[in-house]
Amino acid sequence: MPDTPFWTQDSLEQIVSARSKIMGAGVWAAARPDDRPVISFAGGLPDVPSLPSEELLRATRTVLEQERREALQYGGTFGPQPLREAIAERSSGIEGIPLTHEHVIVTAGAAQGIGIACEALLDPGDTVLVESPTFPGSLRTFVSFGAKIEAVPMDDEGLRIDLVEEALKRLADEGRRAKLLYTIPTHQNPVGSTLPLERREKLLELLREHRVLLMEDDAYGELWLGDEPPPPSLFSLSGGELAIKVASFSKIIATGLRLGWNLAPPAFITRMAALRYDMGSSPYLGRVVAEMIRNGDLDRHVERLRGIYRRKLDRLCAAVEEHCGEYVSYLRPEGGFFVWLALRPGLSAIEVQRVANEKGVLIGAGPHFFADGNATQHLRIAFSYTPVEEIEEGVHRLAEALREVAAGSSIK
Numbered sequence: 001m002p003d004t005p006f007w008t009q010d011s012l013e014q015i016v017s018a019r020s021k022i023m024g025a026g027v028w029a030a031a032r033p034d035d036r037p038v039i040s041f042a043g044g045l046p047d048v049p050s051l052p053s054e055e056l057l058r059a060t061r062t063v064l065e066q067e068r069r070e071a072l073q074y075g076g077t078f079g080p081q082p083l084r085e086a087i088a089e090r091s092s093g094i095e096g097i098p099l100t101h102e103h104v105i106v107t108a109g110a111a112q113g114i115g116i117a118c119e120a121l122l123d124p125g126d127t128v129l130v131e132s133p134t135f136p137g138s139l140r141t142f143v144s145f146g147a148k149i150e151a152v153p154m155d156d157e158g159l160r161i162d163l164v165e166e167a168l169k170r171l172a173d174e175g176r177r178a179k180l181l182y183t184i185p186t187h188q189n190p191v192g193s194t195l196p197l198e199r200r201e202k203l204l205e206l207l208r209e210h211r212v213l214l215m216e217d218d219a220y221g222e223l224w225l226g227d228e229p230p231p232p233s234l235f236s237l238s239g240g241e242l243a244i245k246v247a248s249f250s251k252i253i254a255t256g257l258r259l260g261w262n263l264a265p266p267a268f269i270t271r272m273a274a275l276r277y278d279m280g281s282s283p284y285l286g287r288v289v290a291e292m293i294r295n296g297d298l299d300r301h302v303e304r305l306r307g308i309y310r311r312k313l314d315r316l317c318a319a320v321e322e323h324c325g326e327y328v329s330y331l332r333p334e335g336g337f338f339v340w341l342a343l344r345p346g347l348s349a350i351e352v353q354r355v356a357n358e359k360g361v362l363i364g365a366g367p368h369f370f371a372d373g374n375a376t377q378h379l380r381i382a383f384s385y386t387p388v389e390e391i392e393e394g395v396h397r398l399a400e401a402l403r404e405v406a407a408g409s410s411i412k
């Protein structure tokens, strides 16, 4: 035994990689179900009672009966071939462009999809444009690769394309070039907005002109809750050329699967696969999900989810209007899991979050989602996880918190 312990904080700092130094020792905590007797609007988690266990059981049985050998052995780093094929066929329909398995790499969720694309694209010092606010998990990944983040503000319709243009010009004047623009154009996290078609087209035009790649995070794209589906994805509008689309089964099947996929031109898919040495995503689980796609269970499930989340969103909006109308404003999202509440001037999001927490309702405070520190006073309400019958009570408690904070501030 050495005299001094080896794994001390100080010695670790000398040993760890530059990437580990950038990230420090803080561990990312994914949103988890909260077993305390609280009402949680905090995490972007799926509805629990509708998690499709019967469908998964059925598909598992079929896979073990029919593909036992392949399912229970190593697969390749592109991911299980039947799942790549099933995703390609399903995505060809959704995107309206012909795709084959060569356009697909299977990942351990969108989080890994973003990570693996960054690994293939980013060097320390590269510039990444992000919309602001955005999903903090992705920011964390960009920072871990040593990227410089340029935050571009949004408005009610999503990313401000005029400000993207301004940022690109400014960077060019400074002799810099953005390598990548990261956006969640559909049912954005945390804001809930969906970028209109004209903005999508204008954005692609700009990025083509400046030769900037696009990373489109589509974690919530299929969960549209209005009468109409959202506009075509940026991936689709670019003919599958300029954009890497990152997608996931987390929100449409289960976060616990840890399965997602990236769509990109085949040459880039190969570069991402070539970087992997984790033996690829689980051949077993991948085949189970492929079976759910083939037998139609996934599409039926997504359709059912739309009904469930539409009801929850209706309930939330009605309760917010009834109980919180005096203190907040918001735009009803067309899909996804989130409502973004703008607080009346003078109310602090952090303070409201704290007081709400004391009253047994958990919510997300807006400042958490801003890369540039230019936070606005907003709260993110995730309506997906909370049982529908608890939504009203949760909003009622939030209203009490708002009243209390307002009474303590200059607003009465």
Ligand SMILES: Cc1ncc(COP(=O)(O)O)c(C=O)c1O
Residues within 6 Å of the ligand: 044, 108, 109, 110, 111, 112, 135, 137, 184, 189, 217, 219, 247, 248, 249, 250, 255, 259, 260
């Ligand atoms: C916008 C966005 N991207 C990516 C992820 C990561 O999801 P996954 O579970 O697929 O890794 C999330 C999860 O909340 C998200 O909201």
